Amino acid sequence: MTIALFPEPKIRDVHVEDRPRERLIRQGAQSLSNQELIAILLRTGTKQESVLTLSNRVLTYFEKLHGLKHATIEEIMSIKGIGEAKAVQLLAAIELGRRLSQKQVDERFTIRSPQDAATFLMPEMSSLQQEHFVVLFLNVKNQVMHKQTIFIGSLNSSIVHPREIFREAVKRSAASIICSHNHPSGNATPSPEDIEVTKRLQEAGYIIGIELIDHVIIGDHQYISLKEKGYM
Structure with missing residues (x-):
């Protein structure tokens, strides 16, 4: 018996209004899941899998979002489908998030408790x-x-x-x-x-x-x- 293999749906196969980038524009970044936000940073998947599947594998590899804070470029690039360019994009976003978080509590912060x-x-x-x-x-x-x-x-x-x-x-x-x-x-x-x-x-x-x-x-x-x- 021959089993038919169906190719994985790509982002272009998802209805326009449901795509991460369009939803971010329409509803705001806070409405997106971690998987969708990472998918936007990665931009594209591979010939074998969609960018959403690739972003989900990133989260799985680092055991959810928190693990990404410690990621190195070598670790990210070890994930199949992620080359240097994608790894650099992810690391840049992580560092920006870290700096923004710290900036909020800098400059003459008063400690009362x-x-x-x-x-x-x-x-x-x-x-x-x-x-x-x-x-x-x-x-x-x-x-x-x-x-x-x-x-x-x-x-x-x-x-x-x-x-x-x-x-x-x-x-x-x-x-x-x-x-x-x-x-x-x-x-x-x-x-x-x-x-x-x-x-x-x-x-x-x-x-x-x-x-x-x-x-x-x-x-x-x-x-x-x-x-x-x-x-x-």
């Missing part, structure tokens, strides 16, 4: 694959004057030395600081080392006269404030 600190830090820090220890230097109005990554690597009390942090705080004439680091595992629960480092920095701040307001741990779209948890 741990939630504010998390809002400022999370767009960048929740996607990092290594631990980053970041310090926010605030003025007397609790506005962020400067943000600096102090070190990259696993948190250790011998590495996170108060001298490095408070030297920068004095240089910036900061009234107070907020420390933060991320947990690449996604779980923001503080470790004993996190708590020990926080207490050392808090004690140093009291002596110098520059208050450590909080230490915020960033996970996967979640955060924990050590101040709220009563560790400081």
